[in-house]
Amino acid sequence: xxxxxxxxxxxxxxxxxxxxxxxxxxxxxxxxxxxxxxxxxxxxxxxxxxxxxxxxxxxxxxxxxxxxxxxxxxxxxxxxxxxxxxxxxxxxxxxxxxxxxxxxxxxxxxxxxxxxxx
Amino acid sequence: xxxxxxxxxxxxxxxxxxxxxxxxxxxxxxxxxxxxxxxxxxxxxxxxxxxxxxxxxxxxxxxxxxxxxxxxxxxxxxxxxxxxxxxxxxxxxxxxxxxxxxxxxxxxxxxxxxxxxx
DNA sequence: ACTCATACTTACACAACTGTTAGTATCCTA
DNA sequence: TAGGATACTAACAGTTGTGTAAGTATGAGT
Numbered sequence: 001x002x003x004x005x006x007x008x009x010x011x012x013x014x015x016x017x018x019x020x021x022x023x024x025x026x027x028x029x030x031x032x033x034x035x036x037x038x039x040x041x042x043x044x045x046x047x048x049x050x051x052x053x054x055x056x057x058x059x060x061x062x063x064x065x066x067x068x069x070x071x072x073x074x075x076x077x078x079x080x081x082x083x084x085x086x087x088x089x090x091x092x093x094x095x096x097x098x099x100x101x102x103x104x105x106x107x108x109x110x111x112x113x114x115x116x117x118x
Numbered sequence: 119x120x121x122x123x124x125x126x127x128x129x130x131x132x133x134x135x136x137x138x139x140x141x142x143x144x145x146x147x148x149x150x151x152x153x154x155x156x157x158x159x160x161x162x163x164x165x166x167x168x169x170x171x172x173x174x175x176x177x178x179x180x181x182x183x184x185x186x187x188x189x190x191x192x193x194x195x196x197x198x199x200x201x202x203x204x205x206x207x208x209x210x211x212x213x214x215x216x217x218x219x220x221x222x223x224x225x226x227x228x229x230x231x232x233x234x235x236x
Numbered sequence: 237a238c239t240c241a242t243a244c245t246t247a248c249a250c251a252a253c254t255g256t257t258a259g260t261a262t263c264c265t266a
Numbered sequence: 267t268a269g270g271a272t273a274c275t276a277a278c279a280g281t282t283g284t285g286t287a288a289g290t291a292t293g294a295g296t
Contacts, residue, residue: 003282010254010281013176014151023222024154026229031149033132033284036142049243058131060285065244075236085293086242096232103228104141106221111144114214118193121252128251128284151254167273178255183274203263204272 029074034059034067036104039093042077043101046092071097147192152177152185154222157211160195161219164210189215 004011018025030036034056041047041055053064068091071077076097082088122129136143148154152174159165159173171182186209189195194215200206 005281008255008281010151013254016176017151017155021154021158022226022229022233023158025233026225027145027148027154029232030145033128033135036139036145037135040139040141050241053243058134061244062246062286063284066284075232081243084242085291086240087244087292089243096228096235099228099231103221103224106224107144108140110214110217110221111140113217114147114193115140115143117214123251126251126285131284168271171273179274180256180276181254184254199273202272203261204270205262205274207273 029076030100032067032070034063035071035076038064038067038071039076039097039100039104042091042093043098046080046090049089049091052091147194148218150185150188152181153189153194156182156185156189157194157215157218157222160209160211161216164198164208167207167209170209 014028018028037056037059038052041052047055049064049068052068053059053061056064068077068079072079075094077091077093080090080092082090132146136146155174155177156170159170165173167182167186170186171177171179174182177185186195186197190197193212195209195211198208198210200208
């Protein structure tokens with residue numbers, strides 16, 4: 001999120017696992033603390049920065065910015081800036097990200113079952 | 119992994135999101151760096167500590183221990199100790215964890231498609 | 237001239253996660 | 267008596283992720 005040292009052992013392991021194993025690659029894209037929450041709210045349509053903030057009250061502006069930037073880099077959202085004042089910026093899920101909906105449903109179903117067993 | 123401060127804002131946010139949203143709960147169980155790798159190797163059957171180590175050459179003994187302990191806590195693996203010398207300890211996926219196989223396949227399929235689009 | 241709204245950015249501190257190195261107990265074998 | 271095998275554990279340091287608080291630019295409205 002801040003700067004990453006590409007030459008650290010930690011990062012090297014993460015990268016090589018992600019290259020070998022596509023599940024790891026996918027999980028790495030989704031493991032930011034707020035990533036899923038943002039996705040869920042954007043499933044229903046594009047939203048402005050401020051609207052997202054309202055819907056996820058606990059998130060700070062800083063984290064929202066950082067997560068959205070990373071999601072943009074990872075090809076999960078698109079960012080549209082309207083040259084107005086005050087500024088207006090809208091975020092929308094990419095096609096790829098919309099296809100996550102099915103994965104999330106399965107994950108949710110598994111989670112429910114797992115919780116019930118404990 | 120080490121001690122967690124239950125009263126930190128970070129942890130509080132993580133917990134509350136996990137309680138509200140089952141997908142987040144599930145992702146939290148799977149987001150350890152080596153969790154998926156361990157799962158994949160255990161899908162085929164129970165393995166000893168040393169066998170896991172051999173199959174995941176980059177992992178250190180420390181991390182393997184920590185991850186397995188967390189997975190045990192989370193209800194993903196069972197640990198069986200045989201009172202022998204030298205010690206023998208076997209790890210096996212729980213039923214719940216075995217059901218993750220389907221989720222992983224979907225995740226992998228999504229990851230492949232997503233990679234292809236970038 | 238002053239405030240307001242929006243979408244950020246910056247600097248700092250802390251928390252969580254991971255890696256490195258060295259050590260432990262026990263019995264068996266040579 | 268010494269060394270090997272196994273599954274750890276402890277102490278420490280580094281890297282990454284997250285939270286807090288404050289500030290920025292711009293033009294419209296008062």
